[in-house]
Amino acid sequence: MLFNSPEFLVFLPLVFAIYWFLKKRVSLQNLLILVASYVFYGWWDYRFLGLIVLSSSIDFVIGLRLSATTKASKRKWLLFTSLFVNLGLLGVFKYYDFFVDSMIESLSWVGVNMNITHLYLVLPVGISFYTFQTLSYTLDIYKKKINPEKDWVAFFAFVSYFPQLVAGPIERASNLLPQFKKKREFSYEQAADGMRQILWGFFKKMAIADNCAYVVDSVFSNHETYGGSTLVLASVLFSFQIYCDFSGYSDIAIGTSKLFGIKLMTNFRVPYLSRDIAEFWRRWHISLTTWFRDYVYFPLGGSKGTINKTIRNTIIVFLVSGFWHGANWTFLFWGFINALLFVPLLIGSRNRKNLGEIGENMKWPSFKLLVAIITNFAIVNFVWIFFRAQDIGNAFGFYKGIFNASLFTLPTFSTEVFRLVPLMLILVVFEWINRKMPHQLDLARFKPWLRRGIYLMVLLTIFFYGRYSSESFIYFQF
Amino acid sequence: MKKFFLKLSLYITLLLGLHVVAVLCVDGNTDSFYGRLTTPKVSSMITGTSRAAQGIQPAIINDVNNEFDFYNFGFTVGHSPYGPVYRDAIKRKLKTSDETDGEERYFIVSVTPWAVSNVKNPDDDPTRYRENGWALNELTCLTCKPNLEYLVRYYSMAWGQIITQRLFKVSNVSLQDDGWLKTDLPDDAATVKRRTDLKVKAYVNNVDRYTPSVTRLKALDEIVAYMNSLGKVIIVRLPAGEAILQLERDLMPDFNEKMQDIADKNGVAYHNLVGRAFKDLAFTDGNHLTPKAGVVVSRHIAELLSKD
Numbered sequence: 001m002l003f004n005s006p007e008f009l010v011f012l013p014l015v016f017a018i019y020w021f022l023k024k025r026v027s028l029q030n031l032l033i034l035v036a037s038y039v040f041y042g043w044w045d046y047r048f049l050g051l052i053v054l055s056s057s058i059d060f061v062i063g064l065r066l067s068a069t070t071k072a073s074k075r076k077w078l079l080f081t082s083l084f085v086n087l088g089l090l091g092v093f094k095y096y097d098f099f100v101d102s103m104i105e106s107l108s109w110v111g112v113n114m115n116i117t118h119l120y121l122v123l124p125v126g127i128s129f130y131t132f133q134t135l136s137y138t139l140d141i142y143k144k145k146i147n148p149e150k151d152w153v154a155f156f157a158f159v160s161y162f163p164q165l166v167a168g169p170i171e172r173a174s175n176l177l178p179q180f181k182k183k184r185e186f187s188y189e190q191a192a193d194g195m196r197q198i199l200w201g202f203f204k205k206m207a208i209a210d211n212c213a214y215v216v217d218s219v220f221s222n223h224e225t226y227g228g229s230t231l232v233l234a235s236v237l238f239s240f241q242i243y244c245d246f247s248g249y250s251d252i253a254i255g256t257s258k259l260f261g262i263k264l265m266t267n268f269r270v271p272y273l274s275r276d277i278a279e280f281w282r283r284w285h286i287s288l289t290t291w292f293r294d295y296v297y298f299p300l301g302g303s304k305g306t307i308n309k310t311i312r313n314t315i316i317v318f319l320v321s322g323f324w325h326g327a328n329w330t331f332l333f334w335g336f337i338n339a340l341l342f343v344p345l346l347i348g349s350r351n352r353k354n355l356g357e358i359g360e361n362m363k364w365p366s367f368k369l370l371v372a373i374i375t376n377f378a379i380v381n382f383v384w385i386f387f388r389a390q391d392i393g394n395a396f397g398f399y400k401g402i403f404n405a406s407l408f409t410l411p412t413f414s415t416e417v418f419r420l421v422p423l424m425l426i427l428v429v430f431e432w433i434n435r436k437m438p439h440q441l442d443l444a445r446f447k448p449w450l451r452r453g454i455y456l457m458v459l460l461t462i463f464f465y466g467r468y469s470s471e472s473f474i475y476f477q478f
Numbered sequence: 479m480k481k482f483f484l485k486l487s488l489y490i491t492l493l494l495g496l497h498v499v500a501v502l503c504v505d506g507n508t509d510s511f512y513g514r515l516t517t518p519k520v521s522s523m524i525t526g527t528s529r530a531a532q533g534i535q536p537a538i539i540n541d542v543n544n545e546f547d548f549y550n551f552g553f554t555v556g557h558s559p560y561g562p563v564y565r566d567a568i569k570r571k572l573k574t575s576d577e578t579d580g581e582e583r584y585f586i587v588s589v590t591p592w593a594v595s596n597v598k599n600p601d602d603d604p605t606r607y608r609e610n611g612w613a614l615n616e617l618t619c620l621t622c623k624p625n626l627e628y629l630v631r632y633y634s635m636a637w638g639q640i641i642t643q644r645l646f647k648v649s650n651v652s653l654q655d656d657g658w659l660k661t662d663l664p665d666d667a668a669t670v671k672r673r674t675d676l677k678v679k680a681y682v683n684n685v686d687r688y689t690p691s692v693t694r695l696k697a698l699d700e701i702v703a704y705m706n707s708l709g710k711v712i713i714v715r716l717p718a719g720e721a722i723l724q725l726e727r728d729l730m731p732d733f734n735e736k737m738q739d740i741a742d743k744n745g746v747a748y749h750n751l752v753g754r755a756f757k758d759l760a761f762t763d764g765n766h767l768t769p770k771a772g773v774v775v776s777r778h779i780a781e782l783l784s785k786d
Binding site for chain 1: 479481482485486489492493496630631633634635636637638639641642672675676679680
């Protein structure tokens, strides 16, 4: 089920009404969440419910066993089992055919022709997200950071919690599980704020991302017929598309969760206002980057060893992160290039230079800040081309199409772009004005008439400009 | 909770009200397909892809002979290729023999190689056909007005656009009451060349991806047979630009022979209009006839139908 689908418009109010009707019984609320989440997920394809149940069951049992035993070898085996099952599922469904194709191609370079069976498996939606979520649970129990959950309903609900099941944020058990255990009280402020965040998420997804997609898809699939300036424009539109699509989903997920009195973690913090690439990666897809930091980077040694080891660990994390996004060499390249951009900051000890708030005490960005933001955006935008391209050849073809004399001609664009520019400007202005807030429609400090006027304007913008097609969210394919 | 519901209901009421206004504003400017899914069942029909949808004008044909009362039920190569889905949709849209008053019925079946080919489906598995997830297969009603199910599930633009299109008619395509999709695109040489280049490039990519389909050919045969049981049928292949035609020859070198076989089997005529010297023959993008060229071709088809 998609957030931007008619089914969800019926599903959400129904679940919301029953949920608060059951407010005196936490266990029943959790059961409702569990059933609703399975309905939500199974709406897409009920056959893959089995995988999520399998992953949940194994990690529930392993969590209990890990806590019950102090024998180091047995604990290692239990952890290994969890890793094997979860990463195994991910590996088979997501990466098997990629490895087969890569092996066949590599062997053909040395004159060996091999026939290896492909599986052509459908990638279960959200598998990259919920496997990481359950893995973090078992890893945290192994490291004795948390205790295992004994209530299987609460645990299964934690794994399958529908607002964040298919595209994050990837929650930690230490944040989400306790919320399933305690009594939830309906809070008007929280629910109203949730609705505002949902509204903002739909604005980003329907009005900006889906409209950008229209132009981006056309240009990226026919890039040889467009001049350099048009390709640059399309890459900028893709930058907005992927940000608005993904952060829009996160806003809807977090806002929806607020309706149920459950707080999810922030997943994006105005990343395109970042001043350097290190800051960008602290503000983009925070739940994933912190997951890799805590479960890959730190176990490898983090920055505790020599500078060379720190660089090695950083590159590994970026490569793994790239690969997590998809079974394609383009994602690995994308991860690697990001690593290459990050490493100089590391070497110069400048990766933690911009930890403070962006434009502290500034009503409008200073010239210096603007230059930093635009430069960083240009770099990130440039690298996104690898992320979007179908394959490495197409990516390089795209770059080649940019860097020639046609870069200095007027871009060719459809009327769609005229509609997009004001929408993107609205986004940028709101992101700047509300850069410190959890989301950009958090307007508590504004006068009521202005607030309501803005909500109305956003609603009307979605009505008049938002694409209503059930376009799935980009990150569903990961 | 009461305060929350009260405030929320104000916004929801506004939103619902706007959607009701949009539904009231739906017309031929809404999108390229909606109108065809709201008209009552028809007696005589034109089928095919967008080449037929844009190229064959029922009003022109109906003018030639007052027995003709055509409706254009063509969509696009993605939505209405010949196959089980389109076959069943055609049957749902056509009046049965009992529902007509003994009137003469006529059918124009427009064919292209793309309409009988599949993409990325080497096993020709009908469960993986590209049109399966779309309106012709999924809608419970193809003759409801308003067709809310279509608007909710398949209308992809903002609903506000329905209102603005109705008020300002900014779209350069307009679906007529008889199902013809009228286009009003810039026709300067440079723009036409650009559109043609893009179209040809898309189809060049498709030649490698598409393969002729036995199941689709069988469905086409069934459609012709069904229509033949109701009235008079002709099969036509519309003209297209040479670049597209060459790609079609690459995709299916024996296409004309296969169409002739289907025609012969059902005792109907197959008219290959490719290469005929029509006056004012022009294309918007190397694939679709311009409205002016469509008039000429449509009149010719009407004359063929009258003669056969």
